[in-house]
Amino acid sequence: MNVAPRTPRREGTQGWVIGRAAGAPVILSPSWLVAAAVLTLLFVPTVRNLAPWLGGVATYLVALTFVVLLFFSVFLHELAHGFVARSRGLEVREFAITLWGGHTAFGGAAATPGSSALIAVVGPLTNLAVAVVCWLAVLAVPAGGLVSIVLYAGAIANGFVAVFNLIPGLPLDGGRVLEAAVWRTSGDRARGTIVAGWGGRVVAIGFVAWVLLRPLLSGRQPDLFTVGWAALIGAFLWSGATQAIRGARAQRALDGLTIAAVARPAVGVPYGVTLGEAESRAVAAGVDQVLLLAPDGRPAGYVDGAAAATVPTPARPSTPVQAVAVPLPVGAVVDGALGGAALVEAVGRVGRFSEAMAVVVDGRVSGIVFARDVVAALGARP
Structure with a gap:
């Protein structure tokens, strides 16, 4: 037929x-x-x-x-x-x-x-x-x-x-x-x-x-x-x-939407460091979020706070950071200079394949954005 x-x-x-x-x-x-x-x-x-x-x-x-x-x-x-x-x-x-x-x-x-x-x-x-x-x-x-x-x-x-x-x-x-x-x-x-x-x-x-x-x-x-x-x-x-x-x-x-209103400041660390080292760098930078950088400098993942919290304190200095990280797909980045409709459009485009995305300013990682935070900032329902 x-x-x-x-x-x-x-x-x-x-x-x-x-x-x-x-x-x-x-x-x-x-x-x-x-x-x-x-x-x-x-x-x-x-x-x-x-x-x-x-x-x-x-x-x-x-x-x-x-x-x-x-x-x-x-x-x-x-x-x-x-x-x-x-x-x-x-x-x-x-x-x-x-x-x-x-x-x-x-x-x-x-x-x-x-x-x-x-x-x-x-x-x-x-x-x-x-x-x-x-x-x-x-x-x-x-x-x-x-x-x-x-x-x-x-x-x-x-x-x-x-x-x-x-x-x-x-x-x-x-x-x-x-x-x-x-x-x-x-x-x-x-x-x-x-x-x-x-x-x-x-x-x-x-x-x-x-x-x-x-x-x-x-x-x-x-x-x-x-x-x-x-x-x-x-x-x-x-x-x-x-x-x-x-x-x-x-x-x-x-x-009125800006990247500062929705992004969570983060520090970038190499893939080979331990969880303890990553946390030390985050404390030194005064931030809570940690992004993992691939050898070529691309944002490749971020530390899952809930997963990191399950690691015993004695084991943190020896636990590879990637063990508690969530991978980021290639292209899961957003320009930190964007704002307003352009920012929402960029987040919406990346959000089709990743709920989280790294914020990059002048080639340097400065934070992480979750699509849900952008939705909340706009006062809208997902």
């Missing part, structure tokens, strides 16, 4: 690739079908009020047209983000149309506050321009007709997408603009993200409060459906804002 090779699963949003733009795939998520069906049912009463002469099937088709226009507005919004980001040197990885509308995934972050703000604001401005065009078209066609109704829906949809996304709180585009403004003023990108993330949390709470309090202030009880979708959108906004805050704090920890 012939077995065809399995196609690797594509990373990112799962769904149907319906095209490409700005060098990236356009993905239609299956969740969009759920959103389209629900929104079509919600738009049906509106269509009946605007066009009572339509039949049952036609009413649903027009409602579906409204939904498609709404998502097309979101798609234009994301395309604007993508093309401007690409012009600013960012890699665009995908455009996705999902249950929540859509998103654009990039292979990095904007290098300057100006680029970040421009990439963010161009999406809502695109929707605003489309809303104006649709509104001018509404004024140019006969009032009350089906074309007029569809154009009116396009103006409202794009206007809503533009205004909603300009609210100053992450994960909305207005939050990115706020982030860029704080970043530009303070010189600290993480601070900008944290401020905009808290803005997003305020927006989430404010949105839910507005949706629920508005009917109460008019003497009505909010229905269960209103409570449900308000809570859902509020939870989405809160989650996005919280993730942004956590990401900024993690990035700040990453940027």
